[in-house]
Amino acid sequence: MASILLLVLFGADLIMGFAGMQDAAPMQSTSMLMDLAFLIFAGALAYLSFTTYREQR
Structure with a gap:
């Protein structure tokens, strides 16, 4: 979940730049x-x- 937040945050920063x-x-x-x-x-x-999630299921 944190990785998706980072993807959105830095992706938005890059695109807006x-x-x-x-x-x-x-x-x-x-x-x-x-x-x-x-x-x-x-x-x-x-x-x-x-x-990792897929392996644990």
Whole structure:
């Protein structure tokens, strides 16, 4: 659940930064590299969480 929240948060920040809406972005689109890194890490966390959940079922 936390990984989905991170995906939404950093995804919105990245998209709003590209759209030129830095003032409305959740973290004012400070660093595009940081947004991309956290999107990758949150995606990996979501994948690992899903596979662990599937094994426990």
